[in-house]
Amino acid sequence: MATLHVPQPSTGTAESRDTARRPGSRYSGFRPEVQGLRAAAVLLVVVYHVFLGRVSGGVDVFLLISAFFLTLSFVRKLEAGRPLDLGRYWLHVFKRLLPLAVLTILATLVLVELFYPSWDAGRWRTEALASVLYVENWALALSAVDYYAADHSTASPFQHFWSLSVQGQVFLLWPLAFAAARLLTRRGRLRPVPVLAAMFGTVFVVSLAWSVHATATQQEFAYFDTRTRLWEFALGSLLALAVPHLRPGRGLRVLLGWAGLLSMVSVGVLVDVQGAFPGWIALWPLLSAAAVVVAGQSGSRFGLDRLLASRPLVRLGDSAYALYLIHWPVLITYLVLRDRPVAGPRSGVAIVLVCLVLAVLVTRVVEDPLKRWSWPERSRLRLAGVIVVCLATVAVPVTAARVAEDRRALEIAASADRNNPGAAVLLPGFRDGGVPDAETIPVITGEPYAKPGLGTPCPPALGIGERYRQWCFDTVPDPEPAATMLVIGNSHVHQWIPAVQRLAERNDWRVVTYIRGNCLYGLPGEQVADHEACARWLEGTDPVVDAVDPDLVLVQGTRSTDENEEQFTPGMEQRIRGLAERGIQVVALRDNPRFDFVPARCAAEHGAGAPECTASHVILDPDSPLDPVAASPRVSMVDLGDLVCPDGTCTPVIGNVFTYWDNNHLTVEYVRTLAPMFVERVEAALRADGSPFPAGP
Incomplete structure (x- = not known):
């Protein structure tokens, strides 16, 4: 928006007429x-x-x-x-x-x-x-x-x-x-x-x-x-x-x-x-x-x-x-x-x-x-x-400040196993050996938060059309897997990838992901945003299932809202039942709570123990709209709400780790600390449903 001037207009003189x-x-x-x-x-x-x-x-x-x-x-x-x-x-x-x-x-x-x-x-x-x-x-x-x-x-x-x-x-x-x-x-x-x-x-x-x-x-x-x-x-x-x-x-x-x-x-x-x-x-x-x-x-x-x-x-x-x-x-x-x-x-x-x-x-x-x-x-x-x-x-x-922040974050992360146990503090008999007043992780720098990696893009040989391949990733490759798990959904399944990787490594599974943020695994009319893009993503779900031919599919089973609701749409039910009818084992994750504030930001401003930084949510109630579908064959519901909000109360920090980094996504650091419990619950749910997976102990 710089001002660009041009020369003055003609004044009508002989000189100006020559100029004209x-x-x-x-x-x-x-x-x-x-x-x-x-x-x-x-x-x-x-x-x-x-x-x-x-x-x-x-x-x-x-x-x-x-x-x-x-x-x-x-x-x-x-x-x-x-x-x-x-x-x-x-x-x-x-x-x-x-x-x-x-x-x-x-x-x-x-x-x-x-x-x-x-x-x-x-x-x-x-x-x-x-x-x-x-x-x-x-x-x-x-x-x-x-x-x-x-x-x-x-x-x-x-x-x-x-x-x-x-x-x-x-x-x-x-x-x-x-x-x-x-x-x-x-x-x-x-x-x-x-x-x-x-x-x-x-x-x-x-x-x-x-x-x-x-x-x-x-x-x-x-x-x-x-x-x-x-x-x-x-x-x-x-x-x-x-x-x-x-x-x-x-x-x-x-x-x-x-x-x-x-x-x-x-x-x-x-x-x-x-x-x-x-x-x-x-x-x-x-x-x-x-x-x-x-x-x-x-x-x-x-x-x-x-x-x-x-x-x-x-x-x-x-x-x-x-x-x-x-x-x-x-x-x-x-x-x-x-x-x-x-x-x-x-x-x-x-x-x-x-x-x-x-x-x-x-x-x-x-x-x-x-x-x-x-x-x-x-x-x-x-x-x-x-x-x-x-x-x-x-x-x-700006670069100097970023380098200093990165160095500080690395130093804190080096001691995280001792000072930041996260969900491990919820286990019976846990003993804290960390340094008092150690800094909470992830370190707040204000930089864009790093999402979990999804691995390499799906190869063309998998047979997924180019129209949908941008959302497909070979997240845990395995040339001779005991089983193949397909993860379908949005950022609320994406956030669990560190725990899914641990589950796959323990059971020798291959994991393929088909994820697009903001899109619900339901019907096009049920989308909350990006309707046209999500409709195209949804078009690819069945072709991806056909191409991957998974033994198990992990999906987001319900959706929480920041208005204290738990949603289970007809489209979600239709998708889950359709997979089960094809003989595919479904693992449906009950969603984590959403809030109308950012817990970690509240903790940074008012302290982790401040009353205004804690909350509850209806999705933590024992009963879920997913229960009737979870009672069907080949459908297993996994509820991790008590590991995110112990005793029905959601606090911004557990085990010196921020649980949420915005108002609805769990931090990668916290998911990693509860990965062993995630593995245990998914395996238990599969066995209770009579699934042949996992084959391990």
Whole structure:
């Protein structure tokens, strides 16, 4: 969102008329009303974030404006036959963008260390590094679809860098399109503008089609996906190519300007932008902004341009980049300090005023002097040096902190057998030989929590279709197994993999897993999220069973909710009975409790013994809706609730090990400590059902 100025317009003198006749002159001219539109867009973003806790569509307008100015700049060069000099362009752009971004990142890291809970500190450091490297959007996208990822109840103070990351990627990509256009025009003797229109028109159509599809199928990922946003930049480029040829009358300019502004402001109120974007609905704010750009300078005292081109808004447009950078960490830090979900009216006004003052101050004291700093512009090496220093200023302290945390975690893990017995303390006659006050594991660093490994992908020779193979893993290989177990389900069977591996090794079993987070082994209509993706995953369950030909299948038998319920859907029952009717032994795990808070985080903030950190759940009751099915032949229910919540009470720490790392998943460390009891109960349940497995003692 850096401000890119273009030369001043013609004044009508003989000299200016000569300039107007030069190639590319129609794509020049400072657009004060567009600079004012930039200010309106950033104010829209700030106001919606602070007062409404919603997304406004203003960021999309920023993306369009960035592509608009970028295209004008390169088209002037193409039309005039001047060198594009992409290397210097890239160095110059990031030399301008990075200093203010780095200053914001470092200031935010200081706020994180001083005021944010230690639970999230490592994750914020990772996002700081992703932000300075312009990949924060991908970090957020991957986290959004990782159903074994850490709890996200606290918004990231770096989350707003997603749009800057997308913009930075386009600043690298878009010049290549102009270079390709130059190549085509030289070889084919074509004009640059029609070639560019065809190129950006293609990008617009393809990216918009992908955006509509991705938003409908996996909106959380699509929101941050660069590919779903390229059409917004393409629209800005097409607008830049078209504006010189559009000459609406004065009355129409007045109408377009005001209608565009009112439409742009209203979209965030009328549409759930965050839940619907960036699909076709994003055309609303973008076409609204395009109407304002086309309206341009109306020459009427009633025109919107008189407001947008006013000195205060133009000056605020100059500070738009700083205001966007600053407003989000200031807002999130306030919410963390006050422990509030949203800012109130009075505090919101104060936050906006503070951000405005800081943005103007930082622009004048930091950004403007750096723009005028001529020393780096004297060579590409100097420009590159400035960029390297900026990147290192963030990367070095973040990497050093991560290395220190990793070293500390390894030292604690080395003594875990003695100091962190976990579920072993529940065994009769247990004697604690650990060091008093030893640190609880897993060590809280704030880094994304590591899920259990699933082994190697299933080989093509297994015969599973490529459509489903992405979810299939040969978790415990064995060329001559005594039996084969297939594990089907979501993250709530995934969490038991360390115990399943111990069971398999004890009984000489092979284990194949077919797992997708957030998907229930039931019917498509019973899914709680990702309906289309889960329907495809469910399609593969029967082909996978046919291909693996398992002796046993382990599934999640019931599902707990954070509303203190235990669910056993008709689809779950149908799947379990269907497997049993095929002669396959089914091991159905009763789910573990879910909560509306994070036990480990509560323990870190209030102490492991704090009353507010303990809970109970209906799923711990002796009776289960799974009981009638478990009484059927070849179906064994295994209930481990008393090992997770002894005596019906769920505590955040057992045997100096955190039981949960979010509000519904057990830690790998705790599952490992109760693996011997898991093995014992599964084997006992199989024998009680008359199963020939396990064959061991």
